[in-house]
Amino acid sequence: MVDRALVLRKLAELEMYLQQVREYEHISVDEYRSDWKTQRIIDRTLQLMIEICLDISNHIIADKKLPVPTSYANTFEILQQAGLIGQQLMEITANMAKFRNILVHQYTDVDATMVVAILHSHLNDFILFRDEIVQLT
Numbered sequence: 001m002v003d004r005a006l007v008l009r010k011l012a013e014l015e016m017y018l019q020q021v022r023e024y025e026h027i028s029v030d031e032y033r034s035d036w037k038t039q040r041i042i043d044r045t046l047q048l049m050i051e052i053c054l055d056i057s058n059h060i061i062a063d064k065k066l067p068v069p070t071s072y073a074n075t076f077e078i079l080q081q082a083g084l085i086g087q088q089l090m091e092i093t094a095n096m097a098k099f100r101n102i103l104v105h106q107y108t109d110v111d112a113t114m115v116v117a118i119l120h121s122h123l124n125d126f127i128l129f130r131d132e133i134v135q136l137t
Helices: 004-024 029-034 036-063 072-081 087-105 112-121 124-136
Strands: none
Touching: 004 036, 004 124, 029 036, 029 112, 036 072, 036 087, 036 112, 036 124, 072 087, 087 124
């Protein structure tokens, strides 16, 4: 059985990080590029947010005895194939997982324009994830 209390705790943590990173949602690409501290705060916070989504999803996968994911993006594909999340959320979260991999493994290749675009246009994707997960659990 999905541990609803665990999921809700992780979602509360996600909400806290979302509020923190929203302080930067109107930053320009030049502002992002010019301040390594701001870069670090934004990048690390986005990474943590994505990893919370992955943790919750892997908990659900384990509980439902679904196939073990072969990649972070595959985690969300498995949930979608099992009918637990919609196609739109699967595409959004799979892209999040790919972005997380860039942050973690190719840090020097992080595209400032991409990060700022996420801040400007995609923070609500985490709300979409939260809402679908709450309905699921």
